[in-house]
Amino acid sequence: MNALAQIDRRADSILRISDVRRRTGLSTATIYRREAARTFPRKQHLGPKMVGWYQSDVDAWVADPVGYRS
Structure with a gap:
């Protein structure tokens, strides 16, 4: 996959800060x-x-919090 290719986020949900904290x-x-x-x-x-x-x-962070890099 091309590094500049966009990820299709149409089916992805948005979490607000309270959900992220939880x-x-x-x-x-x-x-x-x-x-x-x-x-x-x-x-x-x-x-x-x-x-x-x-x-x-x-979810990716929760799966591997130590190894996560954005």
Whole structure:
């Protein structure tokens, strides 16, 4: 697969921060800190004051939190 190819996200769900916290067991601050360190999936901007994470990305992190690199 080409490195520049886009992933088809049409069937992927968007999780809000409360769902991400519940699935990962991490605090909000830890999620943002790990995102900045590129050891957690990147958030997607949904609006001026709204963000979310793709469920498949969070699931990939849950499956291998130590080995995850965004």
